[in-house]
Amino acid sequence: MADSRYDVVVIGTGPGGYVCAIRAAQLGLKTAVVEKDKTLGGTCLNVGCIPSKAMLHASELFEEAGHAFPKMGIKVGKPSLDLPAMMKFKDEAVDGNVKGVDFLLRKNKVDAVRGVGRIIGPGKIEVNGEGGKTQTVETKHIVIATGSDVARLKGIEIDEKRIVSSTGALVLGKVPEKLLVVGAGVIGLELGSVWRRLGAQVTVVEFLDRIVPGIDLDVAKNFQRLLEKQGIVFKLSSKVTGVDSSGKKLKATVEPAAGGAKETIEADVVLVAIGRVPYTEGLGLEEAGVKKDNRGRVMVDDHFATNVPGIYAIGDVIAGPMLAHKAEDEGVAVAEILAGQAGHVNYDVIPNVIYTYPELASVGKSEEELKQAGVAYNAGKFPFTANGRAKANQQTEGFVKILADAKTDRVLGVHILGADAGNMIAEAAVAMEFGAAAEDIARTCHAHPTLPEAVKEAALAVGKRAIHM
Numbered sequence: 446m447a448d449s450r451y452d453v454v455v456i457g458t459g460p461g462g463y464v465c466a467i468r469a470a471q472l473g474l475k476t477a478v479v480e481k482d483k484t485l486g487g488t489c490l491n492v493g494c495i496p497s498k499a500m501l502h503a504s505e506l507f508e509e510a511g512h513a514f515p516k517m518g519i520k521v522g523k524p525s526l527d528l529p530a531m532m533k534f535k536d537e538a539v540d541g542n543v544k545g546v547d548f549l550l551r552k553n554k555v556d557a558v559r560g561v562g563r564i565i566g567p568g569k570i571e572v573n574g575e576g577g578k579t580q581t582v583e584t585k586h587i588v589i590a591t592g593s594d595v596a597r598l599k600g601i602e603i604d605e606k607r608i609v610s611s612t613g614a615l616v617l618g619k620v621p622e623k624l625l626v627v628g629a630g631v632i633g634l635e636l637g638s639v640w641r642r643l644g645a646q647v648t649v650v651e652f653l654d655r656i657v658p659g660i661d662l663d664v665a666k667n668f669q670r671l672l673e674k675q676g677i678v679f680k681l682s683s684k685v686t687g688v689d690s691s692g693k694k695l696k697a698t699v700e701p702a703a704g705g706a707k708e709t710i711e712a713d714v715v716l717v718a719i720g721r722v723p724y725t726e727g728l729g730l731e732e733a734g735v736k737k738d739n740r741g742r743v744m745v746d747d748h749f750a751t752n753v754p755g756i757y758a759i760g761d762v763i764a765g766p767m768l769a770h771k772a773e774d775e776g777v778a779v780a781e782i783l784a785g786q787a788g789h790v791n792y793d794v795i796p797n798v799i800y801t802y803p804e805l806a807s808v809g810k811s812e813e814e815l816k817q818a819g820v821a822y823n824a825g826k827f828p829f830t831a832n833g834r835a836k837a838n839q840q841t842e843g844f845v846k847i848l849a850d851a852k853t854d855r856v857l858g859v860h861i862l863g864a865d866a867g868n869m870i871a872e873a874a875v876a877m878e879f880g881a882a883a884e885d886i887a888r889t890c891h892a893h894p895t896l897p898e899a900v901k902e903a904a905l906a907v908g909k910r911a912i913h914m
């Protein structure tokens with residue numbers, strides 16, 4: 446199979462790697478992928494986006510069945526949880542998606558070489574497969590798409606049973622009575638929400654004085670308030686310095702971030718969600734002379750080229766937001782560059798979605814970023830309490846906020862906190878990609894009654910002329 450010379454070999458089949466391979470094959474390049482795991486699809490499909498979204502969907506409906514159905518006149522009795530069945534639902538979502546990648550690679554005639562890939566020289570990758578079988582794959586271009594791994598907390602060992610990363614938190618055998626989450630970032634809040642809905646008492650310990658760093662502060666504060674109303678307890682400006690796992694209950698030591706009196710918090714499960722780090726273990730980068738930055742990320746130029754000719758890198762293993770769609774777009778761009786086209790990623794318009802209830806979606810700049818850059822802007826805000834569809838659905842939490850350049854009215858940032866925000870942000874991304882002004886969104890006819898009418902009203906609010914407020 447892998448005996449001839451390829452144009453492109455991609456190491457890793459996450460959303461960066463498999464999308465890159467498909468695009469390269471579409472452009473007529475002879476392409477192979479190398480994957481060390483049993484299934485294709487990387488973090489996203491196996492232990493990331495897909496299983497977490499399946500659990501978020503199922504647990505949200507579980508909560509709705511218990512709390513929202515009765516007031517809509519739907520009597521189903523008190524819902525009870527069949528956790529193994531919910532896990533099966535999640536596993537089927539993963540299975541369907543990884544099989545889909547397998548199908549797409551075959552359809553595009555991309556060879557899949559199974560095993561751990563190591564760069565052993567220019568255009569040469571040694572692949573160590575199961576049972577010690579080794580083969581060498583030769584190629585003109587290598588694309589590193591090896592993704593990321595869980596960041597560890599010094600002195601706290603993840604056993605994936607009681608002290609878990611996101612991977613273990615997606616396969617817990619029973620609902621923990623008490624879940625302690627370290628890190629109020631995306632994983633902590635998404636998976637914290639899942640287990641709270643299923644019955645756990647959730648406490649989130651965050652090092653900073655705010656949750657979801659990087660998100661517009663006004664939005665983050667409102668988001669925190671809504672999560673607190675659901676029962677999630679936050680301990681901000683705090684750090685977990687140790688977890689004693691000798692007893693039946695875990696005992697976590699929590700200290701103020703700036704130092705001070707310690708306290709002990711008991712938990713059945715501790716979820717460590719303090720970020721992810723680039724994964725390059727065993728790739729042979731040092732020997733190949735590929736440069737990494739001080740955070741272990743493979744350094745690339747605007748064309749995703751490393752300092753070594755013929756070696757490129759994309760996705761979580763390079764700088765930028767660790768998001769599946771960012772990795773995918775880089776995969777497409779590098780394939781197009783290798784085929785002699787002008788591949789490009791617009792890093793100013795990469796949407797970011799947190800799939801909790803309500804969802805939090807944003808694209809572009811926050812108010813803090815605009816202030817720091819000295820950009821004068823107008824803000825238009827519209828609450829879902831004033832949106833007809835949100836009122837009809839009784840899902841009125843949150844708002845849409847649009848930030849537009851004070852001189853040109855060009856949309857610089859859109860932030861949506863509310864039900865279905867993740868779907869609504871696509872409109873903002875398209876508008877921004879086309880360089881739209883708030884006025885353009887305001888004058889675009891939006892169907893009634895829909896949640897996206899709130900986006901239009903926020904755009905009207907930029908010019909202080911919202912209708913329904």
Ligand code: FAD
Nearest residue numbers: 457459461481487488489493494562592760761767768769
């Ligand atoms: P990865 O998906 O990490 O894939 C890398 C692949 O390379 C893996 O399959 C690995 O086995 C393989 N590999 C590594 N080294 C070698 C080697 N030497 N030889 C062969 N193969 C190798 N992002 C979103 O946009 N939306 C979400 O909703 C979302 N949810 C997430 C939920 C969780 C719990 C987690 C952990 C992450 C989530 N992410 C989400 C982030 C997303 O999963 C990553 O940004 C994305 O997977 C990065 O893609 P990638 O292709 O760069 O790498």
Ligand code: NAI
Nearest residue numbers: 628629630631632633651652684718719720721767798799
């Ligand atoms: P994160 O970077 O989103 O959040 C980590 C949080 O932990 C931050 O708030 C940080 O201040 C805090 N923290 C760091 N060290 C700490 C310590 N010692 N004690 C207490 N708090 C500490 O990282 P997370 O949630 O682990 O997710 C990793 C990546 O995966 C994200 O960056 C995101 O890109 C991706 N992801 C994306 C999702 C999505 O798009 N919906 C879902 C899940 C993950």
